[in-house]
Amino acid sequence: MSGAGNGRAGDASAPATAYDASRIRTPHKAGRLLVGPSGEPGRFDSLFVDCPFVCSDGGEFLMTYVGFDGTGYQTALSRSPDLETWSPGEVVLPRDPGHPYRRYNAALTSIVRDNRLHSDGQVTWLDGRAVGTYHAYPEPGMETGAAIIGFCVSDDLRTWKDTGSVLRPQDGGAWERGGLYKSWLLRHDGLYYCFYNAKNRTYDGWREQIGYAVSPDLERWERPRPTPIVPNGGLGSFDERFASDPCVLRDGDWWVMFYFGLSFDGHAREGYAVSRDLRTWEKSDEILVDVGPPGSADDTYAHKPAVVARGGRLHHFYTAVRRAEPYRVGEHPMTELRGISVARS
Numbered sequence: 001m002s003g004a005g006n007g008r009a010g011d012a013s014a015p016a017t018a019y020d021a022s023r024i025r026t027p028h029k030a031g032r033l034l035v036g037p038s039g040e041p042g043r044f045d046s047l048f049v050d051c052p053f054v055c056s057d058g059g060e061f062l063m064t065y066v067g068f069d070g071t072g073y074q075t076a077l078s079r080s081p082d083l084e085t086w087s088p089g090e091v092v093l094p095r096d097p098g099h100p101y102r103r104y105n106a107a108l109t110s111i112v113r114d115n116r117l118h119s120d121g122q123v124t125w126l127d128g129r130a131v132g133t134y135h136a137y138p139e140p141g142m143e144t145g146a147a148i149i150g151f152c153v154s155d156d157l158r159t160w161k162d163t164g165s166v167l168r169p170q171d172g173g174a175w176e177r178g179g180l181y182k183s184w185l186l187r188h189d190g191l192y193y194c195f196y197n198a199k200n201r202t203y204d205g206w207r208e209q210i211g212y213a214v215s216p217d218l219e220r221w222e223r224p225r226p227t228p229i230v231p232n233g234g235l236g237s238f239d240e241r242f243a244s245d246p247c248v249l250r251d252g253d254w255w256v257m258f259y260f261g262l263s264f265d266g267h268a269r270e271g272y273a274v275s276r277d278l279r280t281w282e283k284s285d286e287i288l289v290d291v292g293p294p295g296s297a298d299d300t301y302a303h304k305p306a307v308v309a310r311g312g313r314l315h316h317f318y319t320a321v322r323r324a325e326p327y328r329v330g331e332h333p334m335t336e337l338r339g340i341s342v343a344r345s
Contacts, residue, residue, distance in 0.1 A: 041330030164218030260303035
């Protein structure tokens with residue numbers, strides 16, 4: 001087992017009111033992919049897998065993740081008794097040529113679940129339905145075009161249909177006009193909160209930052225702030241270019257947002273911010289999961305968090321990316337290996 005870094009990064013400020021970060025540290029990396037690409041041309045996950053979300057239902061752990069086949073994202077569901085071994089993914093949110101948004105991409109990224117940090121993430125069934133959030137890019141290829149965020153419901157976690165309205169980049173602030181990314185949906189005090197990252201321009205040298213929207217019913221959405229709640233850090237910080245992919249959970253009186261930062265050194269790492277009210281956030285400069293040494297499963301990126309607990313032990317799932325000697329999957333040249341790994345407390 002290798003250790004995840006707990007170093008400091010850049011000039012982001014630590015929370016002014018001390019949160020006990022020992023409660024969220026996960027220094028023990030698996031050091032391998034738990035879910036990886038199939039490498040089989042034509043399969044939904046032939047080139048890579050990405051964006052884990054982990055929860056449970058009826059005592060069984062579940063993971064949704066997206067697969068990429070060269071055309072776009074589709075979402076699969078995997079099952080596990082122990083958070084170690086995972087069943088082959090079953091596609092549950094495919095792309096749909098007749099859908100107004102999901103013609104090429106369908107990336108389900110969270111399902112409303114138990115908000116508590118040290119829980120098994122039991123799915124919250126609302127009137128017999130699970131509620132999820134997805135994003136979809138309008139063009140074929142790797143995250144091409146300005147994506148929207150949509151919402152969906154299911155009575156079995158295997159078949160999903162749209163509900164409510166969509167969040168569009170053109171309806172937000174200037175910082176999000178380039179497109180919306182991976183979202184985290186939670187329910188608290190009768191409201192839905194959708195946290196997401198977005199980019200300021202669709203192509204070429206964009207920056208990503210985190211904002212949120214609030215709704216009583218998934219139909220009427222308000223963006224309470226025209227600016228990000230978790231902005232980029234200063235020059236040299238771990239999140240100086242991207243502050244992305246929020247995972248928001250409650251720890252007593254605190255809310256903790258796990259997120260990843262991308263710096264201009266070309267590496268992505270996991271950090272966190274804290275809040276008392278879900279609206280005002282203070283970033284820490286502590287790295288919770290760092291990239292590994294050359295040749296390790298995550299020597300390039302350790303990013304896109306999903307956190308759940310089992311037996312009092314936190315499991316911080318993330319997308320691990322390492323450099324690879326050039327290879328091909330069908331007609332697609334590849335230079336990296338991207339899959340899902342975990343770090344544990």
